Amino acid sequence: MDPSRLATGALRAPGRRRANVPEATVARLPLYLRALHVLAEDGHQTVSSEALAEAAGVGSAKLRKDLSHLGSYGTRGVGYDVTNLVEQISAELGLEHRCSIVLVGVGNLGRALAGYGGFASRGLAIDALLDADQGRVGEVIAGLTVQHVEHLPQVVSTGSIGVIATPALAAQEVCDLLVAAGVTSILNFAPIVLTVPDGVDLRKVDLSVELQILSFHEHRKAALTAAGASA
Amino acid sequence: MDPSRLATGALRAPGRRRANVPEATVARLPLYLRALHVLAEDGHQTVSSEALAEAAGVGSAKLRKDLSHLGSYGTRGVGYDVTNLVEQISAELGLEHRCSIVLVGVGNLGRALAGYGGFASRGLAIDALLDADQGRVGEVIAGLTVQHVEHLPQVVSTGSIGVIATPALAAQEVCDLLVAAGVTSILNFAPIVLTVPDGVDLRKVDLSVELQILSFHEHRKAALTAAGASA
DNA sequence: CTGACTTTGTGCGCGCGTTCACAAGCGCGT
């Protein structure tokens, strides 16, 4: 979020030249990674930027520029080595050593997240489930036993990512607990604006916001066709 | 996604001057709406751009510019009338006449979405639950009976929004069914790139992508602190 | 009525991200 944290261009390794990868590029790296996994399972050894861009749903020029930000790992005239590219992107995303994820709030959404296969498939796995409701403590979901939220400091390790899937009213309190426990990366699903101290990365996913954006487009399309029909 | 669809600046009503609201602004309108609802329940009659921006977690200048894109509904020296602003934003988002939502895929995530209170609260409500698994047909979730996906054409009405919460393998097929039934706005939760014909709006929410982005930041922070400690 | 204060609405400059278009580089066939 804060791009003023650069000033580190001098200490990068001489071989690699990934200095400051743009945020927009980082947001697309997971897409490339997923497409590459599919291609690898399909038996492709190499892939051109055109084909990979097609598979990831982006433009080929954008893809090449994105990949160029983390080094030149392609071969002109041939394309990119699929396996190598998977490794490079995984390393860039920090997925080589499995990241510990702590999920707080085992309601409907929390259950869905715990059972979501997309995490565990590649380097990401939920390590702990927490809830404030004693009635849910002890329940086993997706192979994990739900613990009381008081045990949060014990399940958090350095580099943990916190996921908040609680009701909106409890979200800020849980967020503060996470921060107090040393978590510096938080993903919030509660429909509320959270405040965190500097140095903590906070992302949010609001399901209803996405629907409202679609509603806007649908509404506008309806208005346009109505106007077009009358014109 | 495609900003080339403008060319309609001449047919807007003379009183209002909402010509082409920027996409970035549309994405924030739901935030403002939510903050306004909270303020309204708190008894506030009017609100200044500063206070509303604080509640929505954005800058005040950005908020004023956003609101100016859909007309001048504020009073200088006073602020914005909360009730009026709620109506204006709701109208802009097309929430005044409840939007019909059709959800396909009643797995973990589908269940969570069906039970998510954030939709029904303001103008958005799920109208139908569909699934391809006969074992799930007939089940009642959040007051709705799950129907077989074959009944999709009958539950879709003009202006419906389709939500895909199926496994990745079934997503494209379901997407095609939705498009064939006349749905022109689709929200996809499956971790796969879907292709839709022109004229159909497609948004996607990928839960694992968000986590991988956080993983990147966590990884980078760890690298920076390590480098800072050694320097 | 007047003047001072408050708040909106917006013109402008800046930086990021995207796209086009092309030069540089690599493999392959001859």
Add this chain to the structure above:
DNA sequence: ACGCGCTTGTGAACGCGCGCACAAAGTCAG
């Protein structure tokens, strides 16, 4: 060995969005 075609990597232009800072406009006190 050599040129031909394919693909990458990137320079440059463009457009969008953001933030600052200020003028316009309205309210309220006296």
